[in-house]
Amino acid sequence: xxxxxxxxxxxxxxxxxxxxxxxxxxxxxxxxxxxxxxxxxxxxxxxxxxxxxxxxxxxxxxxxxxxxxxxxxxxxxxxxxxxxxxxxxxxxxxxxxxxxxxxxxxxxxxxxxxxxxxxxxxxxxxxxxxxxxxxxxxxxxxxxxxxxxxxxxxxxxxxxxxxxxxxxxxxxxxxxxxxxxxxxxxxxxxxxxxxxxxxxxxxxxxxxxxxxxxxxxxxxxxxxxxxxxxxxxxxxxxxxxxxxxxxxxxxxxxxxxxxxxxxxxxxxxxxxxxxxxxxxxxxxxxxxxxxxxxxxxxxxxxxxxxxx
Ligand code: FAD
Numbered sequence: 682x683x684x685x686x687x688x689x690x691x692x693x694x695x696x697x698x699x700x701x702x703x704x705x706x707x708x709x710x711x712x713x714x715x716x717x718x719x720x721x722x723x724x725x726x727x728x729x730x731x732x733x734x735x736x737x738x739x740x741x742x743x744x745x746x747x748x749x750x751x752x753x754x755x756x757x758x759x760x761x762x763x764x765x766x767x768x769x770x771x772x773x774x775x776x777x778x779x780x781x782x783x784x785x786x787x788x789x790x791x792x793x794x795x796x797x798x799x800x801x802x803x804x805x806x807x808x809x810x811x812x813x814x815x816x817x818x819x820x821x822x823x824x825x826x827x828x829x830x831x832x833x834x835x836x837x838x839x840x841x842x843x844x845x846x847x848x849x850x851x852x853x854x855x856x857x858x859x860x861x862x863x864x865x866x867x868x869x870x871x872x873x874x875x876x877x878x879x880x881x882x883x884x885x886x887x888x889x890x891x892x893x894x895x896x897x898x899x900x901x902x903x904x905x906x907x908x909x910x911x912x913x914x915x916x917x918x919x920x921x922x923x924x925x926x927x928x929x930x931x932x933x934x935x936x937x938x939x940x941x942x943x944x945x946x947x948x949x950x951x952x953x954x955x956x957x958x959x960x961x962x963x964x965x966x967x968x969x970x971x972x973x974x975x976x977x978x979x980x981x982x983x984x985x986x987x988x989x
Pocket of ligand 1: 734735736737738764765766791792793794795796805814815816832833834839841842843847848849851852864865866867893
């Protein structure tokens with residue numbers, strides 16, 4: 682579904698179309714499950730292109746990911762994408778999960794290597810009977826059926842990668858094997874993203890490189906996670922959240938403004954697809970979507986229109 686955005690700061694002309702997708706992770710307990718269901722019900726009316734559900738390394742969330750995919754499918758109108766990782770699993774195990782998810786009605790996958798159980802930074806060893814890496818997994822998925830396959834991309838380089846050229850080589854292999862969209866690791870430096878996309882294009886890769894946007898619910902936690910996955914925290918960003926740890930209201934207002942500003946700037950640079958890491962919380966993403974002109978469809982919106 683394309684959304685028309687009439688007001689983009691500094692954008693030439695009007696009527697820019699923006700598409701969004703949302704990422705959720707499978708809940709770990711009944712309380713988180715209830716929160717997630719609320720989040721899905723709140724965000725689905727924004728008509729995302731698709732909603733994706735993460736998958737734990739080694740199949741650790743196989744059942745809960747499946748259940749979350751079913752919750753998304755139950756909304757009736759939101760395409761669901763299943764993340765699949767290949768670390769710590771045999772090909773047969775992965776193929777069985779893909780077959781099962783496909784039987785649920787899943788036609789979109791996000792194919793990932795995943796990190797070893799020791800976490801980011803632990804040395805990755807492919808399973809002897811498994812897919813070797815994400816490119817190999819993409820080829821395996823394509824052998825199953827004509828799925829829509831997204832993969833990961835790293836504007837600031839994957840932390841294990843020797844250099845950006847190695848990353849681009851891997852991205853090229855994923856595309857050659859059938860991936861049609863890359864979703865980036867979260868970043869805050871739009872210049873780094875733009876430079877990366879230029880290098881991707883020079884490497885002969887023409888699929889969309891969709892920015893992964895993380896709304897900052899907790900700056901300290903995001904900074905901590907960023908240091909593990911190689912995402913830079915610009916000084917201006919740290920400065921904006923400085924001293925707000927005990928002031929959640931202002932923190933939240935600043936977070937919405939920062940994310941909207943990042944999205945507006947990317948739109949000005951020609952980007953019109955965005956993937957939001959929702960962290961299973963609706964409010965910031967909902968507010969940001971409002972700011973970029975995306976409105977809910979269906980009954981609620983119709984009621985508002987009639988009242989106007
Ligand atoms: P690949 O594409 O196989 O490799 C990525 C890069 O790492 C390569 O470009 C290469 O430069 C380098 N590299 C890979 N292997 C080696 C090696 N052996 N030696 C040196 N360099 C190497 N993780 C999950 O567990 N579940 C998820 O659902 C999930 N979803 C994600 C969604 C997105 C959009 C992103 C960006 C990441 C996600 N991750 C997820 C994290 C991901 O699994 C890790 O970033 C992982 O380390 C790499 O996965 P990949 O698919 O990018 O790997």
